[in-house]
Amino acid sequence: MKKSMTKKTGFILYPVFVLAALSMILLQGCEVVKTAAKVGQATGVLTSQQAAGIEKTATAVEKSQEDITPSQEYYIGRTVGAVITNKYKVYQNDRATLYINELGQTVATYSDVPETFGGYHFLILDTDEINAFAAPGGLIFVSRGLLRCCNNEDAAAAVLAHEIGHVQYRHGLDAIEKSRITDAVTTGLLEAGKNLTNAQVAELTTVFEGSIKDITSTLINNGYSRAFEKQADQGAVEILKRAGYNPQGLIDMLHTMDTKLKPGGMDFAKTHPSPETRIESIKDTFGAFSPVNERLKRQERFKRALAGI
Amino acid sequence: MKKKKIIIFAVMSAACIFLFIALAYAVATMSIQVRETQIRATPDYFGKIIGKASYGDRVTIEGAKGSWKKIRLKTGKTGWLNSSALSEKEIRMVAGAKGTKGTASASEIQLAGKGFNPEVEREFKNRNKEISFRWVDKMEQIRISEAEKQKFAKEGGLSLNGNGGRQ
Numbered sequence: 001m002k003k004s005m006t007k008k009t010g011f012i013l014y015p016v017f018v019l020a021a022l023s024m025i026l027l028q029g030c031e032v033v034k035t036a037a038k039v040g041q042a043t044g045v046l047t048s049q050q051a052a053g054i055e056k057t058a059t060a061v062e063k064s065q066e067d068i069t070p071s072q073e074y075y076i077g078r079t080v081g082a083v084i085t086n087k088y089k090v091y092q093n094d095r096a097t098l099y100i101n102e103l104g105q106t107v108a109t110y111s112d113v114p115e116t117f118g119g120y121h122f123l124i125l126d127t128d129e130i131n132a133f134a135a136p137g138g139l140i141f142v143s144r145g146l147l148r149c150c151n152n153e154d155a156a157a158a159v160l161a162h163e164i165g166h167v168q169y170r171h172g173l174d175a176i177e178k179s180r181i182t183d184a185v186t187t188g189l190l191e192a193g194k195n196l197t198n199a200q201v202a203e204l205t206t207v208f209e210g211s212i213k214d215i216t217s218t219l220i221n222n223g224y225s226r227a228f229e230k231q232a233d234q235g236a237v238e239i240l241k242r243a244g245y246n247p248q249g250l251i252d253m254l255h256t257m258d259t260k261l262k263p264g265g266m267d268f269a270k271t272h273p274s275p276e277t278r279i280e281s282i283k284d285t286f287g288a289f290s291p292v293n294e295r296l297k298r299q300e301r302f303k304r305a306l307a308g309i
Numbered sequence: 310m311k312k313k314k315i316i317i318f319a320v321m322s323a324a325c326i327f328l329f330i331a332l333a334y335a336v337a338t339m340s341i342q343v344r345e346t347q348i349r350a351t352p353d354y355f356g357k358i359i360g361k362a363s364y365g366d367r368v369t370i371e372g373a374k375g376s377w378k379k380i381r382l383k384t385g386k387t388g389w390l391n392s393s394a395l396s397e398k399e400i401r402m403v404a405g406a407k408g409t410k411g412t413a414s415a416s417e418i419q420l421a422g423k424g425f426n427p428e429v430e431r432e433f434k435n436r437n438k439e440i441s442f443r444w445v446d447k448m449e450q451i452r453i454s455e456a457e458k459q460k461f462a463k464e465g466g467l468s469l470n471g472n473g474g475r476q
Contacts, residue, residue: 069396070342071364072425078445079433085444097451102461105453109354110468112376115343115393117364121448139448153465190424205432208425212433244468298465 067181067190068173070137074117076211077137080172083216084125084133084141091126091144099305100124103153104140104160110242111161112235113168120164124309129267130257133219134163136172145267147309149257153298154249156306158236161243162250165235171228175218176211183207223271230273233282241286248289254279339378341366342396347455348388352377355459355469359388365400 068076091097104122108114120138124147125131131143140163150156166172184190189204196204218224224232237247254275261269272278341362349356352374362368362382371387372379378395381387434442453461462469 069398069400069424071344074344075425075427075430078442078449079430079440081445081448082440082442086440090444101451102453102457106458106461106467109458113393114354114391115346117343118449119344119452121451123444123448139445184424196428201428201432204424205429205436208429208433209436211425242468243462244466295466301465 067185070117072190073170073173074137076173076208076215077118077135077139079208079212080133080135080215080219081139081141083212084135084219085123087220088141088143089126091124093124093308096124096305096309097122099301100142100147100156100160103157104164107157107161107239107243107245108138108164110239111164111168116167120167122160129265130261130269131267131271132159132163134166134172135219136167136170136215138164138167140164140167143267144309145260146257147306149253149260150302150306151252151256152249152292152294153302154240154245154292155253155256156249156302157243157245158240158247158250158253161236161239161245162232164239165232166224166228168235169228169231171224171232172215172219174228175224176214180207180210180214219271221271226273226277229278230281233278234285237282237286246289246292247286249292251279251283252292338367338369339380339395339397340400341368341390341394342398342400343394346390346394348380348382348386348390350388352379352389353470354391354455355462356389358455360386362390362394367399368395 100122105120108120116138118137118139120140122140122142125141125143127143128145129143130145130149132146133141135141140160142159142163146159147156150159181190184204184207187203189196189200189207223229233250236250240247240249257268258275261267261275263269273281341364344364346362347358348360348362350359351357360382362380366382368380368382368390370378371381374389376392377389378392379387380390380395434440459469461467
């Protein structure tokens, strides 16, 4: 009698906990969900298998999203940026650099992540390669070759918005081998408020070095997946629309890029889907837009800053 | 039978109250997760700046609009911050320490505390002396002020709602 009563009570309470857990997923973070799963299990409302399932899902989400905080992302991004600026020469033209920062930092305001730990900053790389790199946290590098694919400010905004897209979706961090971060979490190296010994700092720096290699080899040699490139293009279209730029600027830029890319090149020819593929995958996402109307003021400042690029 | 119903009701109520309290507590306070952010009088980037908040500061959430949160500082001052500057997690701070920079000092190392931080960067630099951070340090100094961004947007005929981010 007692057993069946407990069973019935559990049966009635089960949906309450499931609903509560689901609403927690929507409204909060993973911690409470995990706690709810544990409470559910302890009170006998959830079986250990069900509780473990909820907890595992919550932990997996947390792994990719939260183990690396924005301040850690910032330090990763700085080092990725250092590796890039050691591989490529920086284009030293104050007017062009200022313009690309005015444009990029303004455009970032309209992104899903307008604020990062250290903010968005842009540099031009002195190379004919058609290339761009977004380091985690918002350090963004575009080549002279890529800027030459832009005929107007809307197109240049599209290039930067695509890179901002990679930052807002944290694609760089995704390139880090999962086991590195998991191991660092398991051994407590990434724990908050912990004073590390010299040996632990050394160990953590090895994890850091590995993470930097994962990211830079993805950015420079292998490229992201097509899915990530598509997501960054779609993010760019959304940012452009919010800002008041014509998303057609992205298509225009890709058309020009298509005429300039050399097969076998070590740049976007290697690391990105073809411009044609990219156009195909986004052209239906923003409805009908008339060709970019080269607004006088935009065109004036664009030409003034990037004429000699 | 009646007693059983009362027990069920009591347990269900207790569970709901517990969960709601947990929920209310969790969303009531948040931490600043960026180095520094500006507090606005209205929920938009082109709104008047009325104050600043720094990494690790705790704020009370009093409302939300789109991607913005209405916050109250410990001083009692209220204003708006973009959600991208806020984290639900508490950021452990060393008393009196403020701001983090690219180069490491003792207080900054204590401040950052967690994982990849200036201390790790310093160790990385020791191991990889050929990698210069000169350009990274330089590019971080390029900051376009809010007024300049606003001018740039206005001049170029961009959207001036300044809501920033997903709405």
